[in-house]
Amino acid sequence: MDYVGRIFRPPSEAQSFLLQVTIGCSHNRCVYCDMYRDKQFRPKPLDTILADIDEAAQLGPRFERVFLCDGDALILSTKKLLPILEAIGEKLPWVKRVGTYGDTRSIGRKSADELAALSEAGLGIVYHGMESGDPEVLERIDKGGTREESVTSAAKLREAGIAHSVMVLLGVGGDDLSVQHAAGTARTLSEMDPPFVGALTTTVVPGTPLAAMQASGAFRLPSKFRMLEELREIVAGVELSNCRFSANHASNYLPVRCTLPRDKAAVLDALDAVIADRDERRLKPESLRAL
Numbered sequence: 001m002d003y004v005g006r007i008f009r010p011p012s013e014a015q016s017f018l019l020q021v022t023i024g025c026s027h028n029r030c031v032y033c034d035m036y037r038d039k040q041f042r043p044k045p046l047d048t049i050l051a052d053i054d055e056a057a058q059l060g061p062r063f064e065r066v067f068l069c070d071g072d073a074l075i076l077s078t079k080k081l082l083p084i085l086e087a088i089g090e091k092l093p094w095v096k097r098v099g100t101y102g103d104t105r106s107i108g109r110k111s112a113d114e115l116a117a118l119s120e121a122g123l124g125i126v127y128h129g130m131e132s133g134d135p136e137v138l139e140r141i142d143k144g145g146t147r148e149e150s151v152t153s154a155a156k157l158r159e160a161g162i163a164h165s166v167m168v169l170l171g172v173g174g175d176d177l178s179v180q181h182a183a184g185t186a187r188t189l190s191e192m193d194p195p196f197v198g199a200l201t202t203t204v205v206p207g208t209p210l211a212a213m214q215a216s217g218a219f220r221l222p223s224k225f226r227m228l229e230e231l232r233e234i235v236a237g238v239e240l241s242n243c244r245f246s247a248n249h250a251s252n253y254l255p256v257r258c259t260l261p262r263d264k265a266a267v268l269d270a271l272d273a274v275i276a277d278r279d280e281r282r283l284k285p286e287s288l289r290a291l
């Protein structure tokens, strides 16, 4: 396979065939992110991608899902994405779902008809790192999209029949914006009503703009328990019709996996007990956390 640089994928795509269709991230400016800072964004040549699909076909049905890498493969034009999806359908007929990262920019620039065509061709899920639903936090972290655009994106994906998995980042508003980060995120998620939400926990990565902001005093990471309180405030505040909600990423201090609204009371009870205890032994040790 032709892989350029480090390859990332969502935890739920661990068993998927990872097909790199772009190199890097076309935005590459979120202050906390170092995933693609060493890569100049560019689409990969179609011939290279088709050769990887042929190679995967020779492996046989060892995977049921394909994940399109890198950072925001959905930024590719529909004209470029459709032949890739069609080749997957033709050469890997056992594949049940194709997924990709996407955001307000890549979803926003596609029409309803284009998203419907991508859905028809096999695109089944878009993982969207919204990170926060609060406008001030989104600006501070240079996310490149607004909360209103997130709400519109959710509606467009729903209409196209593409599942939407939204990631939010505990602690990313810093100490000073922590309360509004949690409240704004709960409010925006409620308006989006996605079928999947994943809450991750901010880690300040050396060399990122966020690390420089931390060094200058412009950003202070909330305490571990304050970040758990953010999680509690988000779970308490969201109104979702049927959502698989998880906070079990390697970065999280306390794993949570539930269906909302069904499990809301039980999750709040569990979080309240840990928050009231303030006992770090109940949290994942730093040495076991990862990005």
Ligand code: SF4
Pocket (backbone or CB within 6 Å): 025, 026, 027, 028, 029, 030, 033, 034, 035, 036, 071, 072, 103, 129
């Ligand atoms: S978080 Fe996502 S959109 Fe932001 S720079 Fe990293 S890969 Fe790009």
